[in-house]
Amino acid sequence: MVSSDDVQRLFLQAILSRGILSGKLAQTLWEKCVQAVKAAEPDISVPYSQTKDAWDAFVVKVNKSIDNLDLEFRHLHDETTGREMYALVNRKGDEIAQMATDYTPAEIAYFKAIIELIMLAPRESFSVSSFAALREVSAIKPKTNMSKTQAENVLGSFVAKGWLLRSKRGRYSLATRALLELGPYLKSTYPDEIVECTICMEIMTHGVACHTNNCKVRMHFHCFTTYRRRHKACPTCRADWPESANEKPLVPVGEAAVKDGEDAKHSGREKSAEDSDEEDEAPMDESQGTQPRTQRSQRTRKTKVNVDESMDMDDDDEEEPVKKEKKSSQPSRRSSRK
Numbered sequence: 001m002v003s004s005d006d007v008q009r010l011f012l013q014a015i016l017s018r019g020i021l022s023g024k025l026a027q028t029l030w031e032k033c034v035q036a037v038k039a040a041e042p043d044i045s046v047p048y049s050q051t052k053d054a055w056d057a058f059v060v061k062v063n064k065s066i067d068n069l070d071l072e073f074r075h076l077h078d079e080t081t082g083r084e085m086y087a088l089v090n091r092k093g094d095e096i097a098q099m100a101t102d103y104t105p106a107e108i109a110y111f112k113a114i115i116e117l118i119m120l121a122p123r124e125s126f127s128v129s130s131f132a133a134l135r136e137v138s139a140i141k142p143k144t145n146m147s148k149t150q151a152e153n154v155l156g157s158f159v160a161k162g163w164l165l166r167s168k169r170g171r172y173s174l175a176t177r178a179l180l181e182l183g184p185y186l187k188s189t190y191p192d193e194i195v196e197c198t199i200c201m202e203i204m205t206h207g208v209a210c211h212t213n214n215c216k217v218r219m220h221f222h223c224f225t226t227y228r229r230r231h232k233a234c235p236t237c238r239a240d241w242p243e244s245a246n247e248k249p250l251v252p253v254g255e256a257a258v259k260d261g262e263d264a265k266h267s268g269r270e271k272s273a274e275d276s277d278e279e280d281e282a283p284m285d286e287s288q289g290t291q292p293r294t295q296r297s298q299r300t301r302k303t304k305v306n307v308d309e310s311m312d313m314d315d316d317d318e319e320e321p322v323k324k325e326k327k328s329s330q331p332s333r334r335s336s337r338k
Helices: 006-016 023-040 052-065 105-119 130-139 148-160 176-181 183-189 221-228 262-280
Strands: 071-077 084-090 164-166 171-174 207-209 251-253
Touching (some): 006 023, 006 084, 023 052, 023 084, 071 176, 084 176, 105 130, 105 148, 105 171, 105 183, 130 171, 148 164, 176 183
Antiparallel strands (some): 071 084, 164 171, 207 251
């Protein structure tokens, strides 16, 4: 029998097929679901309005209906476009939830390693070059046993499914979906590295910073544009600001903080080191794992919230969970950016 609650059911079925969607599309889906229910039962009363208050009330109702499943229909503004984006997020972090993923434990371990490189990037650049991302495979190979060719394919999958962004320069950064779904994980694991926008208070990996020394003001590009229309100076130190976020003396936050030519210089060093390592490495059977060619330091992480469960779909049942092991021979990784 058709009821008004069927609107929520149809809506959830519609968004489950999408990893992340814009607020405009989400509201369009809501309207279509209402129309479908009314078409099935013309006399039924279904509350609907195109106002923001009505949409917010509907989102609250949807979240209440899925609360027992530890799911949430959550929103966040895209850092580059400013558009409001929505996604169905898994809020629970136990072993059962960790199985709800279409990535293997090895691929998840690699994804965590990429996140660490991004969050610990110097000068608040919050990005990593493709060379460094592929180089990371060698460092965690005893855990993943993943080749660089496989890593390239996995990186492409992370980009295609909206977890990572790949720029024209070949640098990887966190996409809106990752920021939206992994926010609690990032805040608990990298509390000293997290930067929040002064205006919207959301996590920020792309934007601008005030040029005054020791001033903590950071803003997304769209937040800066909105703020600059009414104000000409920094809200904290009162330093004069240019009209555009891309003008000096404002300091870039994100990939723009990496200077031109820096990637090429680093990639050259990494290739030279890799060639030297390959000459010294003794051949080993990959099925038995390969020891890293050089000792690599690891950063001790807090694990209050797991990243695994957020990367949704079905996991490979034959894969065994990857266990984190601390080795006494490896020093801990630095926990702050230069």
